[in-house]
Amino acid sequence: MSFFKCRVLNISRLNRLNKIFLNSSMIVRHNFLVRNNFNTRLNIRTYISLKSIFSRQNSTLKPISITKPILSQDNLFHSLSESPFEDLRHRYKQICVYGSCPVCLSQDNEVKNKPKYECPDCGYPTHCSLEHYLQDKEQHKNSGTCSMLRLANEDEHDLRSGRTMIEFDFPSSQPLDEQVNMLNWDLFFYTRGFPSMDNDRSVRHVSKLLTYPITIASILHEYGPYNIKNRLTDEGLKSLTALRTIIYPKIISHDIKTQKPTEIIRIFVLGARAESLLPLHIYSQLSYLFPFTYFHIYFIGPESIPGNNKKFPTHSNYTPQLSFTWTTSFYHDYHDSLTPFDPYTDVFFLFSPGISQTNTWHDTIIKLLQTKCAIFITGFDQEDLHSEVSAIEEKGEKGEYELDWLLRPEEKKNQPYLATACVHTILSQ
Template identity: 45%
Template sequence: MQSARIAVRAAVRSARPAVSLRPSPSLLPQRRPFFSLFKKQVTETTEEDLSKLPDDPILREKVKQARDDELDLRTRPNGNFPEFDFPGDQPSDQVYNFTNWETYIYSRSHQNVKTAQQIRHVSKLLTYPVTVASILHELSPHNTSNGRLTVEGLKTLTALRLGLHPEPTVGRSKALTTYQDEPRRIFILGARADATLPRHVWLQLTYLFPQATFKLYFIGPEALLGPQTNGTPKKELYHPNMTFETHTEYYHALHEQQQFQPFDPYRDVFFLFSPGIGYPATSHLWAPTIPQLLQTKCGVFVTGYSQEDMDRDVAWLRDQADDEIDILLRPGKNEFMSRKYDVTEGPDGIELEQNNFGVWGFRGKMYNAKVVEEEPAALTG
């Protein structure tokens, strides 16, 4: 357990901000870590340093919070981080609450998460699997009543939930049982920080969907740290109900090779964590991928690290393929964003970012067949 805590703490400290998920740093405007502002580590930043920031009390408070969080991760006595002891199986009659982090942590029995700082630490890691679960789960906070989920989104998620929340096997046909027991495939494109999380963090999905089996695909040139696989996918059977497969090629190349076909909207779904599909310097890298995603007719859910980032992605997709998409989930705040701030220095000064700040979803447009009654042919002669 101690080794697991160390791995998780290291992941929180080293997890790269969402903006870095884009494929090539050389294509991005110059962005530097926050500590470069004062030529020192963020944990060494003093109150005098903070006073030199722009005269914005909210900004200063958030930068101070980021400093204190980093300091806590590096200096807590004996490396004692009980909040990283994530719960396992849960009684079937205990209902999860996906309203926000507080209700989720309580209903999921995170006994060791008791302070706001501990929530920030935990959310930095769990934002990825819990964002996925909060969309796919039958108790999702996204619904048609609050206006976030569209009718097409309800259709897509209802189809996916047939396998995520299967009916009891008693009375089911053999064919239906076999189909519902097949792995649910989750494709994570542009993978980076999400692909390098300790695997037991992703294992939380199996506790939230105890009757489902998952196969997660991490796809992108930065999906692996260290030695690359030279095009050979890295496969990991981590748990009887969860398998990982990592590809370091661009998705559009794998799609053209038909690596994953056929697709099934009832068991396949795509997630793009802060991909920057509308970012001017990198949108051309996503241009060949988007039409392929639309062809699959599977749900695609996208996050952004800020409101501006999310709006830019939505606008780009609307401009490129507005007539070919159905919106599944309207853009809005993600309650399961990381509450831990990433502070960077961009072209316009200091920027505050939160992994998975907002979320929205789309799918290739489906056309309903219409019955057209033909006029009877006129008799001649």
């Protein structure tokens, strides 16, 4: 029996429709499990008005209570210092302590004041005084900084507004006969079966959460955006082919329960910060995209959050297919405990590591190159990425590193995934 899809009636439209009736109506959510040829379960949700079913006045059924949001959608902008949420007011104080006024930085005097004046357009403390703000106002706006901070301000307040975040209703297992397109976020959301997102804010919320796991998936997936015609070098194709040999076993059973387990793919996230703080179920998207693969993700670095908190375990077998390990050690100190390495099962990711900003990465890179495994490096933006590339190439020219580039630098400014912006790979010879 072939499976089918059912359109989900928009809740807001249904609520408006129900208001036509004087007596209260109820909305009931029904879950149906439908099996397709591959025994894949498809969760189909329908929302039905029960006005026509329960018409008796003495019915004991009561309308579903809807909690009123703290902030309405037309009241999301607030200066951080006057935010109704304590953690955002605390963020204002943190910026005032650790930030710097851009005008003061551009001057030769030794006094570098902290930003305490909040831009009235973005709500963030950007300058030390009104005078310096007016002096730098055009640059602040024309550079796009103000507009980006304005979006960030409204997004942060929206996340705390108390509204129902339907965009966070993530899909689970992917039907085996439906292929995922990972060319960009829109195609990924559509082919993956995410709830319809009608505005850019919802897309930003979801992509912010999924940036790290989907960046990893977009590189490992056989239908990812990177191929020999798009930045991937011959050496890069060899490296990804080796990994995909294990990720995609030759013999695949249509019944997941009878499929023999593959070797464990070890993913090492070095210099982990926000990556280690994500809820573990976010990384379950990897298991849904690779249903026959077992992953063990290592978060390594002094800022690996759960490792710094005694309340969090240092290891978790989250699901049979997905396990995690946290450590606050530097990688070059932790390296020997992870041997031996195999290019077919091991891969490294360095998300915006700041190699060009500090010398602390040198010993780590030396150890990484000894593994003969693929290493993926990202940057915050085009400029940051090129500085990382230049720092590595400079030491390569001096003979300190022996490596091959597996993924050519990206020339376009618009990237399909936030953390995939200009991913580069280095492989020891």
